Amino acid sequence: MERENNYNEESLLFIENFSPKIKQCLHQTSYQEREDLEQEIKLKIIEKLATQEFINTPSFWDFFT
């Protein structure tokens, strides 16, 4: 449950911070489709942040050998 909450908060933060970029990318499509696209992008961000695994992080000390 707490994990889920974290995800939600994180997704919200991402959507908020990326909103200018989203707005900019809406110009890719025609005027009528923009609202749809905006919603789809936000949905995708939430979905991907919850499912995507970010692994293979190198150790800090690996850089200094």
Place this chain on the structure above:
Amino acid sequence: MNNGNHKIEEFFCRNMEQIKNPIIKSFLANAKNLYLVEKAILYPTDCNMKMVDETFQSHYIKVQKIKYVSNLIYFYSLDFDKKRRRLHDRFLLIVDDGLTRTGIARNDERIEEGLLDTVEDEQLFQSLQNLTDKQLQILEMIYVKDCSIKTIAETLQTTPQNISNLHRKALKKLHQMLKKEED
């Protein structure tokens, strides 16, 4: 403490290249992270090293996520429009479809008729009769037969510019005549 500063300086000097790595640079830009790293250099215990590693990894994941989301937004919007256009091309709405079959058939019928035969408005008919033969011919070719200016120029053996001029003059004359009649 002086000795400690010296040790830290030496460590950073030795690893100048790595410090320039953007991910390390952004990690060390945070004062809290820098403090942790310095502590680990001075007292390289397992606990200190591990702490640096953990904060670094969470920093690394955060950067990865930002990069990922940024790319996601960009490529998703591209794909979205591609998909939309593909669907749009495949399933045309009837109104969006320019020339339906019945439309073409009707045009075929009209080609047999001249411009004057297709006009239903009486005022327009009278005005059209006042135009010169050549102007009438050009208007007919443009509006009834749907020819391009270039083909008309070829059939009449003149330049496209000339056709365009005559066309414009004819429309202007028509406009003036209709306006006069209205007044």
